[in-house]
Amino acid sequence: GFAQPQHIQLDEISPGILHATGGSHHSMVVEMEDHLIVVGTPLYEERSVAVIKGLEERFTEKPIRYAVVTHFHMDHSGGVRAYAAKGATILGHESIVPFLETVLASEHTFRPDSLQNASDADPSVQGVSDPLELTDGTRTVEIHHVANEHAAGMLIAYVGDARTAFVSDLYSPGRPVDAENVNALAFYRAITAAELDVRQVVGG
Secondary structure: OOOOOOOOEEEEEEOOEEEEEOOOOOEEEEEOOOOEEEEOOOOOHHHHHHHHHHHHHHOOOOOEEEEEOOOOOHHHHOOHHHHHHOOOEEEEEHHHHHHHHHHHHOOOOOOOOHHHHOOOOOOEEEEEOOOEEEEOOOOEEEEEEEOOOOOOOEEEEEEHHHOEEEEOOOOOOOOOOOOOOHHHHHHHHHHHHOOOOOOEEEEO
């Protein structure tokens, strides 16, 4: 899929919250006072570069400060290097920090990507264990771990003022869910245990 044209659609689903779609895998973008938070770094370099370009055109004065990796599976972490090249701090569950550090430190000389070409980049990885709060004093984004059977170190994001949660793979909004879906149940248990008032679910 590297050579495929990337279609990026940025839909505002709540004030200051965008759903970056247009392909098979999606991200959520949260606008803060002076920066952006991107939740979900899927697929590969070209996808992330296209999303970043769309955000830079829309938010000319707000850099991406954090990029949240929901889980280590390739189709959800493959675009992380492009965000590191832009100086974003990469957030992942503490159990996948070694994996993320290896990915960001690796040489990409066969098909040089944006991180390989960013001579001044100094990738930063922050592990998430307990719920992490990212706030600008007005809006708070909470990052929570979800114990599940799909992937170790799974993270979801919750924006309290918009009562909106972002989840990848455990549940896909709009699709039917049966009582035997253990991953959807894990997501449900996590948001209820954390007493999150979720009124809208955004899918990765």
